[in-house]
Amino acid sequence: MNKYLVIGNPIAHSLSPVLHNYWFKKHSFLDSIYEKKEVEKKDLKKIVEQIKNDEIKGVNVTVPFKREIFDFIDSAPHEVQFTKSVNTLVKENNKVVGYNTDQEGFKISLEENDWNFKNKKVFIIGAGGVTPSILSSFIRLGGAEKIYLSNRTRSKAEELKKIWDKALGIYQMKKDTIEILDWEEKSELCDLIINTTSVGLKKDEKLNFDFSDYNNKKEALFYDLIYNPKETNFLKDARKRGNKTMNGKMMFLWQAHLAFKMWTGVSPIIDEEVIKLLD
Ligand SMILES: NC(=O)c1ccc[n+]([C@@H]2O[C@H](COP(=O)([O-])OP(=O)(O)OC[C@H]3O[C@@H](n4cnc5c(N)ncnc54)[C@H](OP(=O)(O)O)[C@@H]3O)[C@@H](O)[C@H]2O)c1
Known part of the structure; x- marks a missing residue:
């Protein structure tokens, strides 16, 4: 099973699992699951290690860890090095790269x-x-x-x-x-x-x-x-x-869309049904 997470604290309110699991089903990624996990600052290092070990395939980061996670990743594109705000973790060439799809x-x-x-x-x-x-x-x-x-x-x-x-x-x-x-x-x-x-x-x-x-x-x-x-x-x-x-609904949808594409290579569908999921 390919496991994906959104991490934050608090995290109960997050609609990211509803969205990503909808897309996994829609695009036949039947071996993939996306969950939310409440974490503390001390857990961030381990999360990054779990991506490196392929225990977790991809992670979204939300409040209040978008800045803190920056200290644990291996690399980041230029614009993220500038803002030091990371919302998506991807494993590339054995490195954990931190992106920001909010922008x-x-x-x-x-x-x-x-x-x-x-x-x-x-x-x-x-x-x-x-x-x-x-x-x-x-x-x-x-x-x-x-x-x-x-x-x-x-x-x-x-x-x-x-x-x-x-x-x-x-x-x-x-x-x-x-x-x-x-x-x-x-x-x-x-x-x-x-x-x-x-x-x-x-x-x-x-x-x-x-x-x-x-x-x-x-x-x-x-x-x-x-x-x-x-x-x-x-x-x-x-x-x-x-x-x-x-x-902010369409911004939220698009940041998720971009993360999904980075993880799977597939551009997930944005239609009325998916927009309604967030109402
Ligand atoms: N649509 C999307 O995709 C998306 C993505 C990310 C975030 N958001 C939304 O954006 C908002 C901010 O997120 P964030 O991550 O930047 O949160 P954050 O880091 O906690 O920042 C909170 C901001 O709100 C201000 N604030 C809080 N309470 C206030 C009050 N009573 N009076 C005046 N200012 C107050 C803070 O001012 P001080 O500096 O003075 O404390 C700070 O500027 C949240 O509502 C979040 O849901 C939406």
Whole structure:
């Protein structure tokens, strides 16, 4: 049996097993199974060894270990060495390689809605584990004109800016592209406003930014990485203002799609049935 895992803590909420096991069945990988496993930091080294010994075929890594697992892998592509955020482990040439499919998953989720990254002004709220992948999408894969970044703990946003400022030249971007704002401070009107915080996971939670100016920019897209609940207050308010909205479901699907392909060589189907699995 080929065993796959998603590891994290907590992990009970993860929908990755439902998705990957659906694809294994659909694509006739009858000897493959995907499970969730709650782990502690001390278990990470062993998980990597188990991949090396072929006890486990592939692993997804989620909160809070995407950074920690980096210290145990054998190698990683350039962009992951930069963000040090790993969500997919694959054995290649006897080495355990750490990839991050969140970046590409995020990018595809926008592109399939005809949203082009070039020359856009974006406002990123949050500076947690997933935010480097979102920043990377806008810089490495995109080429945004301006990126505003705000986090409750300002120092974390500043840390991210420090890292990414060094990369801007490589991607022919202006050195003042990234600007830090105070928490709940207004940015100029942007094309995309994205919530990368976990505020909204609980139904009553709400970000207290004033977005009322977006009444005059209906075409602005409000994107919440959260997909459960389907519509956070951040998205509900945007919809009521008449702005465009999107939740994190398609990003989640695409990051899983890319991981599945790395492990099996097969591009798994994304259809209405699989999209419904996540509702
Ligand atoms: N759709 C997808 O595929 C996908 C992929 C990855 C993550 N996500 C979602 O993205 C969200 C963040 O994930 P993560 O891994 O970055 O989590 P994380 O590392 O725990 O970071 C949490 C972020 O939320 C902020 N935050 C938490 N509580 C807050 C509060 N009460 N007020 C203001 N800010 C608060 C934190 O600010 P401080 O720094 O000040 O604590 C930090 O910026 C989660 O909801 C996760 O489900 C979705």
